[in-house]
Amino acid sequence: MDIINSLKWRYAVKKFDSSKKLSNDKIETLKKAFNLTATSFGLQPVKMIVISNKELQEKFVEHSYYQRQVADSSHLIVLCINNDTTSEDINTYFDLEKETRGTSEDVIGTFRKQLIDMYKNMSINDRQLSANKQAYIVLGNLLTVCAVEKIDSCPMEGFVSTKVDELLNLKELNLKSVLMLPVGYRADDDVMNGTKKVRKPLNQTIIEIN
Numbered sequence: 001m002d003i004i005n006s007l008k009w010r011y012a013v014k015k016f017d018s019s020k021k022l023s024n025d026k027i028e029t030l031k032k033a034f035n036l037t038a039t040s041f042g043l044q045p046v047k048m049i050v051i052s053n054k055e056l057q058e059k060f061v062e063h064s065y066y067q068r069q070v071a072d073s074s075h076l077i078v079l080c081i082n083n084d085t086t087s088e089d090i091n092t093y094f095d096l097e098k099e100t101r102g103t104s105e106d107v108i109g110t111f112r113k114q115l116i117d118m119y120k121n122m123s124i125n126d127r128q129l130s131a132n133k134q135a136y137i138v139l140g141n142l143l144t145v146c147a148v149e150k151i152d153s154c155p156m157e158g159f160v161s162t163k164v165d166e167l168l169n170l171k172e173l174n175l176k177s178v179l180m181l182p183v184g185y186r187a188d189d190d191v192m193n194g195t196k197k198v199r200k201p202l203n204q205t206i207i208e209i210n
């Protein structure tokens with residue numbers, strides 16, 4: 001199936017078949033795709049929590065405006081951001097680059113300092129906003145990978161982040177939930193299964209400059 005057909009196949013699932021489980025291989029693919037997502041300066045300020053515990057998933061329903069996808073999906077992915085991006089995080093990145101690529105401090109030292117200064121001069125709100133944007137890039141990447149891998153999914157902003165943080169004790173981990181992605185298999189009787197895509201025509205959303 002070509003990529004456009006895969007993207008047409010994907011839709012935001014409203015009802016998952018709760019009896020079907022994704023294989024470990026599929027979940028491993030999603031973990032690797034998450035890790036390979038591009039992030040600003042490579043800082044990876046996003047963490048992915050993968051839940052496959054029905055009892056726990058059921059507890060998400062009331063904090064997700066009673067959207068059942070969180071409980072009926074095979075796995076519930078919660079994307080979280082680090083509460084802050086610190087100088088230590090930036091140093092960790094550059095140290096990893098040195099270890100991975102053998103780059104010398106002479107080459108990266110100036111950039112390391114510039115980046116640390118840049119982040120120090122931002123407000124914590126701006127640092128969180130930047131991390132938030134990276135989470136949306138992860139979501140987009142995972143949605144496409146799901147489509148290619150024939151994994152059904154539903155991107156979700158519709159949940160109360162503070163309640164999810166409490167449920168998963170995220171404060172203790174210095175994390176904040178920002179997005180969810182239940183994944184699994186669509187139910188045959190999902191009302192949205194097989195409905196036409198609602199999209200503006202290309203000539204209304206794309207401007208070509210030659």
Ligand SMILES: Cc1cc2nc3c(=O)[nH]c(=O)nc-3n(C[C@H](O)[C@H](O)[C@H](O)COP(=O)(O)O)c2cc1C
Nearest residue numbers: 010011012013014067154155156157158159197198
């Ligand atoms: C960031 C984001 C948040 C969304 N939140 C929800 C949600 O909470 N519940 C839901 O059922 N769909 C949610 N959606 C799905 C959109 O409504 C859906 O993608 C859009 O209507 C286009 O339909 P399609 O994805 O089926 O092609 C969300 C989509 C995105 C990108």
